Amino acid sequence: MYFRSIMRCYSTMGRKFIVGGNWKMNGSKKSICEILGFLKKGPICPDVEVFIGVPFVYLEEVAKNKPDNVIVAAENCYKVPSGAFTGEVSPAMLLDIGVNWVILGHSERRHIFGESDCLIGEKCKHAIENGMTVVACVGETLDEREGGKTNEVIFRQLKAIADHIGKECWSKIVLAYEPVWAIGSGKTATPDQAQEVHQSIRCWVKENVGKDIGEAIRIQYGGSVTGKSCGELSKKPDIDGFLVGGASLKPEFITIVNAKSS
Numbered sequence: 001m002y003f004r005s006i007m008r009c010y011s012t013m014g015r016k017f018i019v020g021g022n023w024k025m026n027g028s029k030k031s032i033c034e035i036l037g038f039l040k041k042g043p044i045c046p047d048v049e050v051f052i053g054v055p056f057v058y059l060e061e062v063a064k065n066k067p068d069n070v071i072v073a074a075e076n077c078y079k080v081p082s083g084a085f086t087g088e089v090s091p092a093m094l095l096d097i098g099v100n101w102v103i104l105g106h107s108e109r110r111h112i113f114g115e116s117d118c119l120i121g122e123k124c125k126h127a128i129e130n131g132m133t134v135v136a137c138v139g140e141t142l143d144e145r146e147g148g149k150t151n152e153v154i155f156r157q158l159k160a161i162a163d164h165i166g167k168e169c170w171s172k173i174v175l176a177y178e179p180v181w182a183i184g185s186g187k188t189a190t191p192d193q194a195q196e197v198h199q200s201i202r203c204w205v206k207e208n209v210g211k212d213i214g215e216a217i218r219i220q221y222g223g224s225v226t227g228k229s230c231g232e233l234s235k236k237p238d239i240d241g242f243l244v245g246g247a248s249l250k251p252e253f254i255t256i257v258n259a260k261s262s
Contacts, residue, residue, distance in 0.1 A: 015218050017234070017260045018174060018241035020135060021248025022053040022075065022103060022222075031249070032058055038251045040067045045261040048241075051135075052248065053103045056089055060097045073101035073135065076109060079122040081130070091130040102127055103243075105137040105157070107180045117160035125164040128172045135174045135243065136161055137222070138201070142181035150197060155204050167210055175219045176243040177201060182223030183245065191232045191239075194221050198238035227255035234259040 027035075035052075044050055044067075051071035054062045063072045078088040094102065104127065105120040124134050138157040140150045154177070161173075177197055179189050189197075198219045206214030221233055222243030233239055244256055255262075 015216065015240045016049055017047065018049040018051075018218050018220060019257045019259075020051045020053060020073065020103070020174075020176075020220065020241070020243045021253055022106070022243055022245050023055060023249060024053075024075070024108070024245060025055060026249060027055055027058055029058075029061075032062060035249060036062070036065055036067070038254060039070055042067075042254060043258070044069055044254065045258045047261065048257055050257055051101055053135075059094070059099055063098050071101055072099055073103055074099055075103050075106070077102050077104070077123065077127055077132075079119065079126045081126075091127045091132050095131060100131060101133045101135065103135045103137065103176075105161075107137060107139055107178055107183060111141070111180065117157050120157075121160040121162075121164035124161050124173070125169075128165060128169045133172050133174070135176055135220070137176045137178050137243070139178040139180050139223075145179065145181060151200055154197070154201060158201065158204055159208070162209055167213060170205075170209060170213045170217060173217065174241075175201060175205075175217060176222050177219060178222035178243060187224060189221070189223055191236050194223075194233055195236035195238055198236070202238050225256060227252040230256045230259035231262065 051073045053073045053075045059074060066072055074094050077091050077094060078085055081090050081092045104123050109115045124136055127134050138154045140153040144150065144153050182189055201219055202214050205217055218240035219238060220241040220243045221239050225242045225244050226247050230242060242256055244253060247253055247256060
């Protein structure tokens with residue numbers, strides 16, 4: 001019954017491919033110069049939107065020196081504009097240095113730093129209300145997947161976002177499905193496995209937020225994406241791009257950016 005429901009709400013509406021590089025806690029002035037070098041050399045397909053998630057301490061430098069066809073994003077931000085929150089950074093601060101994209105809800109924030117679904121929803125709300133575009137991450141652990149709870153977990157994470165933002169805000173969100181069991185493990189969900197989850201996510205958004213929003217929203221795949229795996233993944237109708245970890249630090253990232261056009 002659920003599968004038939006998914007198929008009824010399935011759509012192949014055109015969406016601009018989007019590839020993001022999440023540097024995580026990596027980088028030095030020397031290595032960043034090298035990364036910016038291969039990004040400038042490219043070539044980057046003009047039909048692909050590209051962003052790079054950069055550690056806070058390098059954001060302003062990268063924003064000033066990046067190529068024009070690459071967006072710079074923060075890897076996190078907090079839910080209030082200012083206050084006694086040592087070590088945190090607000091959307092207002094990011095906007096002050098010219099950064100208006102942010103990655104929120106990454107599995108490492110959830111599972112290492114203990115961020116709850118509710119907190120991530122609050123962060124999304126505050127960031128969007130302050131003019132930022134949010135890359136909102138969802139995904140399940142290996143135990144949850146093997147326990148048949150993939151949809152339960154992801155839908156709960158999506159609901160926490162939807163509970164905090166209005167329909168008018170969804171145009172400022174890119175979703176990223178990142179199976180936690182495939183991050184940094186060298187494992188990648190098969191194209192069919194990834195497509196199945198992406199299709200389920202799109203259907204949930206259609207049924208719980210709005211049909212037009214579900215058709216338009218872009219859903220990235222993030223789980224040990226490489227230059228070898230990106231081609232087949234990019235052919236799936238509900239995979240609208242990639243959120244890339246380690247490979248975004250290497251020239252291989254250009255291959256992934258251009259996966260859809262190759």
